[in-house]
Amino acid sequence: MTVRAAVVGGGIGGLVAALALRRAGVDVRVFEQAPAVGAVGAGIQLAPNATRVLDALGVLPAVRAIAVEPTAFEFRRWDDGRLLSATPLGAAMVAAYAAPYLHAHRGDLVAVLGDAVLAAGVPVEVGARCVDVLPGERGAEVRFAGGRRETADLVVGADGIHSLVRHAILGAADARFTGHVAFRGLIPAERVAGLPLTHTSTVRMGPGSHCVHYFVSSGRLLNVVCVIEEDAWTRESWTDHGDPAELRAAFAGWDPVVRAVIDELSAPLKWALFDRLPFDRWSKGAVTLLGDACHPMLPYGAQGAAQAIEDAAVLAACLRDDSDVPAALARYEALRHDRTARVQQISRGNATRFHLPDGPEQEARDAAIAVGNGLSPDLEWLYAFDPLTGHA
Numbered sequence: 001m002t003v004r005a006a007v008v009g010g011g012i013g014g015l016v017a018a019l020a021l022r023r024a025g026v027d028v029r030v031f032e033q034a035p036a037v038g039a040v041g042a043g044i045q046l047a048p049n050a051t052r053v054l055d056a057l058g059v060l061p062a063v064r065a066i067a068v069e070p071t072a073f074e075f076r077r078w079d080d081g082r083l084l085s086a087t088p089l090g091a092a093m094v095a096a097y098a099a100p101y102l103h104a105h106r107g108d109l110v111a112v113l114g115d116a117v118l119a120a121g122v123p124v125e126v127g128a129r130c131v132d133v134l135p136g137e138r139g140a141e142v143r144f145a146g147g148r149r150e151t152a153d154l155v156v157g158a159d160g161i162h163s164l165v166r167h168a169i170l171g172a173a174d175a176r177f178t179g180h181v182a183f184r185g186l187i188p189a190e191r192v193a194g195l196p197l198t199h200t201s202t203v204r205m206g207p208g209s210h211c212v213h214y215f216v217s218s219g220r221l222l223n224v225v226c227v228i229e230e231d232a233w234t235r236e237s238w239t240d241h242g243d244p245a246e247l248r249a250a251f252a253g254w255d256p257v258v259r260a261v262i263d264e265l266s267a268p269l270k271w272a273l274f275d276r277l278p279f280d281r282w283s284k285g286a287v288t289l290l291g292d293a294c295h296p297m298l299p300y301g302a303q304g305a306a307q308a309i310e311d312a313a314v315l316a317a318c319l320r321d322d323s324d325v326p327a328a329l330a331r332y333e334a335l336r337h338d339r340t341a342r343v344q345q346i347s348r349g350n351a352t353r354f355h356l357p358d359g360p361e362q363e364a365r366d367a368a369i370a371v372g373n374g375l376s377p378d379l380e381w382l383y384a385f386d387p388l389t390g391h392a
């Protein structure tokens with residue numbers, strides 16, 4: 001029997017899930033609330049554990065064509081820009097993990113994935129906002145704004161951190177404001193051509209703040225993320241337009257390179273960063289979740305989308321092996337739970353590590369990353385994992 005699936009959410013996780021499920025013989029449709037498949041302009045880093053899946057799904061050449069392959073990720077000091085740690089990427093990643101490390105513009109990436117989904121014959125309905133999901137004896141019913149109802153043998157909630165599907169199957173639980181707020185923006189490369197910026201992923205760490213920058217869109221744009229700490233997020237929206245003057249003031253004493261980059265951010269977006277503690281479970285009957293819907297994390301391991309992509313591959317593999325949907329979902333969840341919880345924990349740990357005030361702890365951190373890497377002592381565990389086989 002062919003399984004009929006409805007994927008709620010056409011972000012990175014939902015689109016990769018659609019591709020992977022289609023390949024596993026599932027009859028899949030995607031329902032996206034936005035009027036078009038797209039993503040707010042900003043960058044995304046794709047580590048080898050994610051590009052390995054994109055390769056297996058046949059989309060890596062198209063992703064490479066819109067991406068930048070960085071040479072290294074670097075960690076630098078906040079005030080003088082001194083290099084603390086450099087980890088080779090580029091050919092070194094391919095040699096170590098048989099998959100590249102790439103930087104992409106999220107809009108470009110979602111466009112490539114959307115094209116691949118359509119080329120695979122998967123219908124994508126836009127303007128379809130899911131308002132409820134009712135798990136049944138067999139399958140589930142998805143309800144949309146406007147009253148339309150659809151039934152499916154499998155419903156996948158790939159609808160992000162404020163997931164309606166999660167709410168429908170597990171009940172209300174607000175995401176936690178982490179106290180971190182990110183200013184994000186893209187700068188045309190020619191506007192920063194005079195600065196000493198190369199094709200690296202660079203994290204500059206300072207007391208209570210950090211700044212990340214890297215090139216995307218084949219090198220035409222510099223993606224910048226500046227994170228500061230705030231006591232509360234009182235605005236209704238979890239994204240907002242940031243005040244460039246507030247951003248400049250927050251980084252006033254920093255390395256002149258950072259200040260020059262920030263001066264070029266004329267209309268930064270301001271994002272409150274939320275996360276959740278790991279859930280015990282995230283499936284009910286024929287309904288499951290993936291990506292930020294079930295394990296949202298701070299972006300400090302650059303792994304949120306990568307974990308959503310891994311989820312998609314594992315979910316499809318479980319469905320390929322077993323057309324008993326609830327049994328396949330139980331296996332999927334068991335295979336994904338501990339790994340994603342550990343990545344959530346790594347990301348949260350970096351929130352503290354990246355923002356240490358100058359002093360003994362910062363000195364110990366800098367000494368440790370000088371002989372390791374700045375991102376995580378678990379890099380091998382993160383990048384070598386093959387969700388297609390479950391093995392490192």
Ligand SMILES: Cc1cc2nc3c(=O)[nH]c(=O)nc-3n(C[C@H](O)[C@H](O)[C@H](O)COP(=O)(O)OP(=O)(O)OC[C@H]3O[C@@H](n4cnc5c(N)ncnc54)[C@H](O)[C@@H]3O)c2cc1C
Pocket residue numbers: 008009010011012013014031032033034043044045046128129130131158159160161163164182184225271290291292293299302303304305306307308
């Ligand atoms: C500043 C920042 C930097 C980051 N950098 C990285 C990085 O470098 N690498 C990395 O791997 N990750 C990174 N992440 C994390 C990454 O962006 C997320 O983990 C990833 O986008 C999650 O994908 P998703 O498909 O699960 O959810 P989303 O991308 O949130 O997509 C959810 C989709 O569902 C749709 N939707 C929502 N509700 C409904 C509904 N009711 N009905 C229908 N559709 C609905 C939305 O419109 C959206 O299209 C970063 C995040 C932030 C904030």
